[in-house]
Amino acid sequence: MMPVFAIACIARALRLSVLSALLFLIASCTSVPAKQKIPVANTEHIIHFVYREWHTSILIDANTAALYSKHLKAEALGQRYIRIGWGDGNYFTGKSKSVGAATKALIASSHSALQVITYMQSPFASIPEETRVAIAISDKGMRNLLRYLDESFALDESGQPIPLQAYVEDAGHFYRASGHYSVFSNCNTWSGRALQAAGLPVRSSLQLTAQSVFEQASYISHHQQALGLVDQLE
Numbered sequence: 001m002m003p004v005f006a007i008a009c010i011a012r013a014l015r016l017s018v019l020s021a022l023l024f025l026i027a028s029c030t031s032v033p034a035k036q037k038i039p040v041a042n043t044e045h046i047i048h049f050v051y052r053e054w055h056t057s058i059l060i061d062a063n064t065a066a067l068y069s070k071h072l073k074a075e076a077l078g079q080r081y082i083r084i085g086w087g088d089g090n091y092f093t094g095k096s097k098s099v100g101a102a103t104k105a106l107i108a109s110s111h112s113a114l115q116v117i118t119y120m121q122s123p124f125a126s127i128p129e130e131t132r133v134a135i136a137i138s139d140k141g142m143r144n145l146l147r148y149l150d151e152s153f154a155l156d157e158s159g160q161p162i163p164l165q166a167y168v169e170d171a172g173h174f175y176r177a178s179g180h181y182s183v184f185s186n187c188n189t190w191s192g193r194a195l196q197a198a199g200l201p202v203r204s205s206l207q208l209t210a211q212s213v214f215e216q217a218s219y220i221s222h223h224q225q226a227l228g229l230v231d232q233l234e
Contacts, residue, residue: 031216037201038220043136043229047145047198049191049221050083050132051214056191057085058145059132062118069146071153071161072116075173079118083172084149086190088181089113094168109181113164114152117172133214133221134230141199148197152190154178188213 048059062079065072076082089095089111124132137145153161154176162176179185192213195202202216224230 031203031212033201033203033216033219035223038223039136039138039141039199040224040227040229042138043224044139045137045142046134046230047137047142048132048134049195049214049217050127051210052131054187054210055085055087056188056210056213057083057115058149058191058194059083059123059127060142060145064142065146068143069150071150072146075116075118079120081119081123083115083117083119083123084152085115085187086152086177086179086181087113087115087187089164089176092187093164093166093174094171095165111154112177112179112181114175114177115172116175133218134225135195135198135200135217135221136224136229137198137200141197145194145198148194152177152179192216 045061045064050057050059059081060083062076062082065082066076069076072082072084085092088109090109092113092115156162164174164176166172166174179190188210192202195213195217200217200220202213202220221230
């Protein structure tokens with residue numbers, strides 16, 4: 001009879017193989033934003049979409065966040081930029097970075113987390129140009145984006161964000177988040193919905209990889225750059 005630990009190892013390997021194949025197939029389905037729906041008028045705000053390995057996040061002006069956001073205001077005050085991402089509460093915070101933890105996050109996450117990183121100076125020298133794109137949005141789009149970000153915070157009984165411990169250095173602050181993390185609802189689908197909230201014509205459903213969402217954001221940015229609405233070096 002095969003030992004129990006061997007069966008467990010085989011089962012885990014099969015789960016990883018199935019998930020990898022699924023992500024590969026979905027990643028091959030590229031969605032191109034509708035050009036006629038890309039904002040080109042009254043675009044008074046600039047946001048940046050950031051892509052790093054498997055993760056995506058949103059970088060916005062801190063003064064704007066302090067003005068319009070209820071739950072980001074305290075973090076944003078006195079800062080120049082603020083960056084927000086979403087992920088599994090254990091893996092994202094660095095509490096557990098094992099392969100098993102990554103697999104569990106995709107199929108049995110216990111909770112989700114928001115990461116908030118602030119910058120007193122321009123962060124662009126530390127974020128490679130090829131991993132970020134600038135996108136112009138309207139004032140309504142910015143307000144809706146910040147409302148989406150506020151709604152991503154899980155709150156305690158007094159209506160305040162719930163801090164989580166960070167287990168890695170220089171990672172900003174973490175907060176317990178709303179929403180359930182899974183293979184079909186991960187950091188990249190969350191980021192895609194953030195772009196949708198900002199009024200951008202991106203597809204978030206089944207856009208499970210960072211590359212799939214970043215390619216859509218890049219398409220929008222390049223179209224706006226051609227019209228002189230944004231500068232990638234901002």
